[in-house]
Amino acid sequence: MAAPTPGHFITFEGVEGCGKTTQILRLADRLRARGLPVTLTREPGGTPFGQAVRRVLLDPAGPPREPAGELLLYLADRCQDLAQCIRPALGAGHVVLCDRYHDATLAYQGAARGIARSVIDRLAAALDILPPDLTFLLDIDPERSLARAIARNAATAEGAAESRFEGETLAFHRAVRAGYLELARQEPERFAVIDADRAPDPIFADIAARTDVLLAGRRRED
Numbered sequence: 001m002a003a004p005t006p007g008h009f010i011t012f013e014g015v016e017g018c019g020k021t022t023q024i025l026r027l028a029d030r031l032r033a034r035g036l037p038v039t040l041t042r043e044p045g046g047t048p049f050g051q052a053v054r055r056v057l058l059d060p061a062g063p064p065r066e067p068a069g070e071l072l073l074y075l076a077d078r079c080q081d082l083a084q085c086i087r088p089a090l091g092a093g094h095v096v097l098c099d100r101y102h103d104a105t106l107a108y109q110g111a112a113r114g115i116a117r118s119v120i121d122r123l124a125a126a127l128d129i130l131p132p133d134l135t136f137l138l139d140i141d142p143e144r145s146l147a148r149a150i151a152r153n154a155a156t157a158e159g160a161a162e163s164r165f166e167g168e169t170l171a172f173h174r175a176v177r178a179g180y181l182e183l184a185r186q187e188p189e190r191f192a193v194i195d196a197d198r199a200p201d202p203i204f205a206d207i208a209a210r211t212d213v214l215l216a217g218r219r220r221e222d
């Protein structure tokens with residue numbers, strides 16, 4: 001069991017192109033304007049080791065890999081992020097905002113790639129994967145959001161190098177969405193499901209309001 005930490009741990013999830021990165025940056029600005037210490041991270045790629053792992057994972061021209069190998073690389077990235085970034089920041093009382101985290105593994109490698117939930121849960125327990133305090137699921141039909149993600153990635157060399165999952169079928173992305181919604185159904189207290197098929201402003205209003213509830217309440221004591 002992890003030691004008690006005074007910060008708040010908030011994660012953001014959703015299918016490709018759901019708009020979470022824009023919302024995270026807005027929330028970070030809002031919290032900092034109120035004088036709160038904020039740490040931003042993302043998975044994969046929140047640490048120097050994670051950036052190297054990210055390049056391997058997301059390269060559309062990269063070699064084929066077994067689902068289990070892909071799973072272990074995401075977990076390797078997560079362990080590094082927890083040790084080097086998330087736990088120290090929480091210990092220092094920061095609000096940690098993480099762009100994708102363990103629910104992405106359950107939705108992509110679990111629900112969509114078909115790895116059994118029990119396998120992922122056993123690994124997560126062995127690795128002491130810290131549960132978030134609050135998870136925003138930006139929910140949108142992937143048919144509507146994928147076009148946005150593909151256009152964005154095609155616009156830059158960095159994006160083109162990271163488009164591995166955009167080459168998956170619509171059925172794959174629908175399975176990811178269904179996986180996320182099932183996780184939210186199982187843990188309604190931790191998840192806030194946000195309708196992401198709207199303009200950025202009303203989406204952000206919902207995120208800000210739910211974050212205020214968390215920050216007004218108890219601190220972490222896991």
Ligand code: TYD
Nearest residue numbers: 016017043044074100101104105108109165
């Ligand atoms: P991300 O950089 O958030 O992509 P985007 O912002 O374009 O949606 O995430 C990178 C990709 O990695 C994304 O396709 C989802 C995938 N992913 C997993 O399959 N498993 C995981 O555990 C994580 C964290 C991400």
